[in-house]
Amino acid sequence: MRCPECGEDSNARLRYCENCGATMPEQPRATLGRPAPRPSRPRRDAAEPSYAAEILEEAEEHEQRRPYAVSDVPELPPEDKTDPGQSEPAYDGPRWLAHVPGHSPTVLGVMVVAGVLLLSLLNIGSFVGIPGLLLALVAGAVLVARELRDAGEAPGFTERMPAVLMTPEAAAAATALFVALAFRSLSLGVTPLLWLAGAGLMAHDQYRKVIAGPDGVGRYFEPRQLLMMPEMVGLGGVVVCLLALFVPWGTVKLGLDAVPDNAPVPQGPPELRVIPSHRPTDDMLYSYGGGVTTVRGWDLPASVVVELALLAVLALLALRPEVERPSWTRYLPAGAVVVALAFAALNMRLLPGPFAFVVGLGAVGFLAVQRLRAPRDEAPPEQYEQDELYEEEERG
Numbered sequence: 001m002r003c004p005e006c007g008e009d010s011n012a013r014l015r016y017c018e019n020c021g022a023t024m025p026e027q028p029r030a031t032l033g034r035p036a037p038r039p040s041r042p043r044r045d046a047a048e049p050s051y052a053a054e055i056l057e058e059a060e061e062h063e064q065r066r067p068y069a070v071s072d073v074p075e076l077p078p079e080d081k082t083d084p085g086q087s088e089p090a091y092d093g094p095r096w097l098a099h100v101p102g103h104s105p106t107v108l109g110v111m112v113v114a115g116v117l118l119l120s121l122l123n124i125g126s127f128v129g130i131p132g133l134l135l136a137l138v139a140g141a142v143l144v145a146r147e148l149r150d151a152g153e154a155p156g157f158t159e160r161m162p163a164v165l166m167t168p169e170a171a172a173a174a175t176a177l178f179v180a181l182a183f184r185s186l187s188l189g190v191t192p193l194l195w196l197a198g199a200g201l202m203a204h205d206q207y208r209k210v211i212a213g214p215d216g217v218g219r220y221f222e223p224r225q226l227l228m229m230p231e232m233v234g235l236g237g238v239v240v241c242l243l244a245l246f247v248p249w250g251t252v253k254l255g256l257d258a259v260p261d262n263a264p265v266p267q268g269p270p271e272l273r274v275i276p277s278h279r280p281t282d283d284m285l286y287s288y289g290g291g292v293t294t295v296r297g298w299d300l301p302a303s304v305v306v307e308l309a310l311l312a313v314l315a316l317l318a319l320r321p322e323v324e325r326p327s328w329t330r331y332l333p334a335g336a337v338v339v340a341l342a343f344a345a346l347n348m349r350l351l352p353g354p355f356a357f358v359v360g361l362g363a364v365g366f367l368a369v370q371r372l373r374a375p376r377d378e379a380p381p382e383q384y385e386q387d388e389l390y391e392e393e394e395r396g
Contacts, residue, residue, distance in 0.1 A: 101144075102151035109201030110140045113178060116194045124191065128181055132304040136181060139174035143202065146171055168210040172217040175206040176315075180307055184298050186246070221318045230367055231317045234333070237363025238310045241340065244356035245297030245307070250349045252295050297353055306343045309336035313364060333368035337361060 002009055005022035015024055097103045100111075117136060120127045128136065142165045149158040149166070164170065182199035185192050211218045226235045297303055313333045319325060340361050348354050 102147045102153055104147040104151065105201045105205040106143050106147050109178075109198040109205070110144055112194055112198035112201070113181075114140065116191050116198065119191055128184065129301060129304050131302065132181055132184075135177055135304075135308075139177045142166075142170050142174045143206070168215075168217055171206055171210045175202050175210075176311070177308070178202055180311055181304070183242070184245075184304060184307060220320060220323050221315070222320050223318050225320075226314065226318055230370060233363050234313060234317055234367035237360040237365075237367070238314055240360025241310055241357050241364070242307060244353050244360060245303060247296065247353040247356070248294040248351055249297045249300060249347055249353045250295045250351065252293055297347075297357065300343075300347050302343055306340045309339050310364065312336060313367075317367075330371050333364065333371050337365045337368050340364075 003017035003019060003022055003024065006017065006020040008017065008019040016022065017024055097105065097108065100108045113136065117128070117133060127133075141161070145158050145161045146166055148154045158166075178199045179202075182192075182195040185195045210216055225231055313336050316325075316329055316332055340357075344354055344357050344361065
């Protein structure tokens with residue numbers, strides 16, 4: 001820039017001329033673009049290392065240079081998602097089945113019944129007997145294996161199950177077994193309610209899966225046949241037999257045989273021991289409710305076997321006429337009557353329960369005899385009779 005006084009060139013950054021010392025005019029400042037101010041951040045803590053602030057600044061600059069954020073990316077439709085980490089779709093069924101294996105009401109029912117069986121083994125609930133316990137374990141394994149196979153879970157367990165136990169007929173039979181055990185446990189208490197809840201869940205779920213529908217097991221049966229004669233006689237007999245098992249069949253002493261009936265009053269003076277006094281009925285040490293309790297028919301051994309045999313007779317009577325059945329099935333009612341009659345003979349007492357059971361069993365026996373005689377009445381003529389007719393036709 002030239003000095004206005006002497007005209008010599010001088011440095012533009014100096015305020016005075018280097019030649020004459022005159023004041024140089026001010027240089028106009030150029031307007032340059034400034035970067036946008038950074039957002040204010042809280043001051044760094046004194047204990048925070050200095051390199052932490054540099055890392056935060058680099059991260060902020062990186063975010064400012066990104067063309068878009070991850071949240072701005074549009075979400076893919078569900079059918080286009082191919083994430084290998086999502087091995088199964090999200091569960092959207094009832095919340096009370098979210099944590100049940102296979103999300104199945106049947107599995108939940110089996111779990112409830114398993115809890116009831118465990119309580120019965122601990123003498124908290126009514127015990128179904130050794131045969132009922134074993135049958136319940138097998139039926140529970142059948143239902144759980146079918147449900148896990150349909151849900152695609154536990155392939156190792158489901159593949160080890162025999163094929164005959166994975167059929168719809170086996171599932172229907174297992175469900176009927178649990179319903180029969182629930183009927184046997186009907187009484188006032190918590191465990192009977194749990195029995196009904198578990199069996200109800202299984203029956204409701206399996207009815208629509210293996211019983212109802214054109215391909216279900218229900219196509220083999222026609223329950224209205226039980227309301228026709230003579231099947232109605234057998235139905236009435238089975239109902240009477242099952243109801244008779246709910247009434248008392250005998251009495252049992254609760255382990256007080258060692259205590260005589262004329263035991264003295266406890267805490268009495270020694271002189272009272274020679275006096276014949278009756279045992280106090282209100283004392284817990286000697287009485288326990290009198291020491292005698294009634295026993296129902298269901299509490300007797302093999303009662304579950306008798307129940308299942310009688311129910312098998314009803315299932316046979318409810319079969320449709322066009323359904324093929326093996327020849328040995330005509331002996332099934334007679335076999336059930338023999339088993340039930342042996343049960344009644346071993347536990348016969350002068351009480352209404354055993355007598356009502358025998359009366360109902362007589363109706364079932366009447367039907368069993370008819371089933372045994374039916375094949376004889378419908379048998380084709382003898383072969384020699386047919387040969388004689390052919391010879392007479394040839395002679396004529």
